[in-house]
Amino acid sequence: MTDPASPEPRSSAAPAAPTRGGFLSLLLILAVALLNIGLWAALNRPVHPPDWTGPVGGFAFSAYQRDQSPLEQDVPSEDEIGADLALLATLTRRVRSYTASEMPALPALAARHGLSLTAGAWLDRRRSNNRREIEALIEQARTHSSIERVIVGNEVLLRGDLSPRRLAEYLDEVRAAVEQPVSTAEPWHVWLKHPELAEHVDFITIHLLPYWEGIRRSQAVGDVLHKYELVRKRFPGKPVVIGEVGWPTDGDRFRQARASTSDAALFLRRFLHAAAEHGLDYYVMESFDQPWKEATGGRVEAYWGVFDAGRQPKYPLTGPVQEDPDWWLKALAAVLLALPLMLWWT
Numbered sequence: 148m149t150d151p152a153s154p155e156p157r158s159s160a161a162p163a164a165p166t167r168g169g170f171l172s173l174l175l176i177l178a179v180a181l182l183n184i185g186l187w188a189a190l191n192r193p194v195h196p197p198d199w200t201g202p203v204g205g206f207a208f209s210a211y212q213r214d215q216s217p218l219e220q221d222v223p224s225e226d227e228i229g230a231d232l233a234l235l236a237t238l239t240r241r242v243r244s245y246t247a248s249e250m251p252a253l254p255a256l257a258a259r260h261g262l263s264l265t266a267g268a269w270l271d272r273r274r275s276n277n278r279r280e281i282e283a284l285i286e287q288a289r290t291h292s293s294i295e296r297v298i299v300g301n302e303v304l305l306r307g308d309l310s311p312r313r314l315a316e317y318l319d320e321v322r323a324a325v326e327q328p329v330s331t332a333e334p335w336h337v338w339l340k341h342p343e344l345a346e347h348v349d350f351i352t353i354h355l356l357p358y359w360e361g362i363r364r365s366q367a368v369g370d371v372l373h374k375y376e377l378v379r380k381r382f383p384g385k386p387v388v389i390g391e392v393g394w395p396t397d398g399d400r401f402r403q404a405r406a407s408t409s410d411a412a413l414f415l416r417r418f419l420h421a422a423a424e425h426g427l428d429y430y431v432m433e434s435f436d437q438p439w440k441e442a443t444g445g446r447v448e449a450y451w452g453v454f455d456a457g458r459q460p461k462y463p464l465t466g467p468v469q470e471d472p473d474w475w476l477k478a479l480a481a482v483l484l485a486l487p488l489m490l491w492w493t
Contacts, residue, residue, distance in 0.1 A: 193467035194409050196416040200465060204422060205241035205265070205430040206453070207391055208232075209437050210250060213456040216439035217249060225252045232260040234458060235434055243390060243430045245269055245301055247283035254291035263295045265430070267332075270300040270317065271308045281317060288325040296328040297321060298352055298390065304337050304344075311341050318347040332390040335374045338381070345382050352390040353378050356432065357414075358447075361402025364394070364410040368417045372425065386428070392418060393432035396461050398447025406447050409470045412462035415453070419464075436461075 210223040210231050228250060235242060243265040244253055257264040266287055268280040281299070288294050299321050303309045314331060322329045328349035335353040338344065345351060355374055357367040371392060379387050394414040398406040415431065422429055436452035455461050462468050
């Protein structure tokens with residue numbers, strides 16, 4: 148029974164005035180959001196390396212597409228190889244390959260796109276594979292005028308797959324069978340450790356990858372020039388070709404070397420200017436990202452390409468470079484994802 152003296156019951160409560168605590172909570176959420184966006188912006192400030200408008204001296208070329216792998220005998224089609232070469236022909240006149248038997252159409256396709264090919268044979272511990280690669284390389288070098296020189300083996304001594312003596316035998320066999328100049332490719336220090344190898348080649352092919360030596364990016368181009376000069380002076384009678392030079396765009400930090408898009412762009416654009424100034428013969432490592440390499444060499448090995456696995460350029464050769472052009476979208480997404488937690492905490 149209702150007490151007649153009591154006031155009429157309200158149908159709904161009046162909105163409560165905002166409390167000081169609620170206002171402070173909103174300010175805290177806003178401050179955290181702005182701090183998050185500010186940190187993303189600071190980490191993605193554009194950098195301004197020198198523009199490069201000329202041709203690139205050459206590219207190390209592996210044509211495996213995003214979901215292909217030589218480990219599974221899943222190799223690119225002729226159409227895929229041709230499309231890759233057509234793209235590279237907009238930047239360079241020269242490419243370097245690593246295998247003769249897996250992509251036998253490559254020399255003819257290179258010629259079709261006006262590219263000179265430094266053709267490689269992949270050597271490892273398997274004698275049957277080595278024989279197949281050597282014979283394919285010799286046959287291609289004798290048949291295709293697009294092949295300007297050949298490289299027998301890639302970092303075979305570094306991996307310990309062959310002895311220097313056995314590698315020399317393969318080199319002598321190929322030199323006797325083809326007219327093109329012949330070499331093998333190893334990091335710079337391996338040539339200094341095995342100078343006797345120079346007697347079996349027509350030119351010295353060195354790999355200069357300062358990331359793998361833990362060199363800070365700001366010092367990397369100078370380091371490349373210094374080590375190139377060490378090799379050149381050690382073998383004064385032989386031309387020196389840089390078979391691989393580059394910087395990864397993603398992966399783990401290695402000592403002082405950071406794998407990032409901006410560092411890769413800064414390194415490459417400054418190297419291209421230095422190479423032109425010093426008249427260097429080189430191949431950029433590498434044309435396209437190769438995801439399959441992660442299985443054998445770790446995450447960073449998949450991200451050395453100037454183009455990603457989808458054949459899109461990862462950074463420009465002119466104008467400013469940003470680490471991540473979509474940083475603001477990711478920053479906003481991070482704030483929105485964290486918002487429920489911040490509301491609960493406050």
